[in-house]
Amino acid sequence: MSINYSNEKRQREFNNKSYFDKNVRSLTKRQVIWMQEYLSSNENIRFSSVGSTNRHEEFIAQLSSDDKFRDYVEDAYSKMTYKVIPDREFNWLINNLRGQIFTLSILYLENGYNWFDINSNDLMEEVYRFFDNKINENTIDSKISLLSKIERIWFSISSKDNYSKWISESNKEQIEWTKDYLRKTGIYNEIIRDKASLKEVRSHVLASLDIISYPLSEASINNSNKYVTNDRKEIIIDKMKRAWSQQKYRDAGKTKKSYHLPLTIQTHARLEKMAEVNRLSQTAMLDILINSEYNLKFLDVDGNEIY
Structure with missing residues (x-):
């Protein structure tokens, strides 16, 4: 049902708002923002509150009394179809x-x-x-x-x-x-x-x-399917996981049981050097190495046993 006002300005605002309800309210907030910015740049129209939480209402409030309201909207919408990704x-x-x-x-x-x-x-x-x-x-x-x-x-x-x-x-x-x-x-x-x-x-x-x-x-x-993690990333991830294992080991303070593991002279020397560099005991270093290797090769990504 149409409404007729004796005041020309009020009639124009009513007609524009009706048009807005039918043609603009269905637009997304993103589309309204684009149209605002387009009209600000090309028609020198200033919108009162750029940070408005309701862009649709801001849009109609600013343009509802303008004679060219529909022309502005249709022009901006036409340009938007060639510029804005769906x-x-x-x-x-x-x-x-x-x-x-x-x-x-x-x-x-x-x-x-x-x-x-x-x-x-x-x-x-x-x-x-x-x-x-x-x-x-x-x-x-x-x-x-x-x-x-x-x-x-x-x-x-x-x-x-x-x-x-x-x-x-x-x-x-x-x-x-x-x-x-x-x-x-x-x-x-x-x-x-x-x-x-x-x-x-x-x-x-x-x-x-x-x-x-x-x-x-x-x-x-x-x-x-052809993506393969590059070597640099593999090394970074491996070091990160090993560092986490070391951190967990240090935090755990586990009770240790004594074992005698015969090692070659070379292996023992390497273990001793690794422990020294990491400022750990040889036992702690050996524990970290075993658990890190186990986590990487014997557990899946969810921490379940593979074998």
Whole structure:
């Protein structure tokens, strides 16, 4: 049912709002933000509260009394279809904090992207900002190609890693130890700040380990079955796991039972040297070596006996 107002301005606002309810309210927040920024740049329209929590209401409040409201909306929407990647292309990143961190890291390393807020509470918004920003003049096809490439890289790495199951989701001690270890070795990803929750810190730890593999060969990017962890990453992961085993050994303070193990002169000399370098007793050094080797070769990624 249409409503007629005697006041021309009120009638125009009502008609525009009706149009808005029918044609604009269905847009995503991301699309409305893009249209706001487009109109600000091209039509010199100032939106009163850039940080508004309800972008749709802000949009209509600012434009509802303007004679050209529909022209503005239709023009911005038309341009948007050639610039904004459809939401479906980002489905793999939604609720995937590890993937979001990895993506921003790749954009930083490969594209020099440093516009994002490292303290942001919503990293998905930061990913959108790169692909939607008006400064990014790439075609929509090239943007989709880049996003698709990052997706293939991430799945190649994450689907065959040997550390995500090793770092237990509920083991706070291990997660915090691993974060500290990676920081001390210069591997931890400091591009994006981690948050307080254990789940978020773990995602940052895993993303830091993921990025060690980058860059990948074209064959690995196009076929995840061809991905093989490079030697450098294997060495880093192996050292990390051994260091954790040593830490657990030191913390455990296990009661030891005496054994006599006859060793060759050369083996004993090597054991003695290794213990000296690590500032451990020979018994402690031998215990660490045996348990580290056992964990690596006789247990699966879930800690179950293989043999």
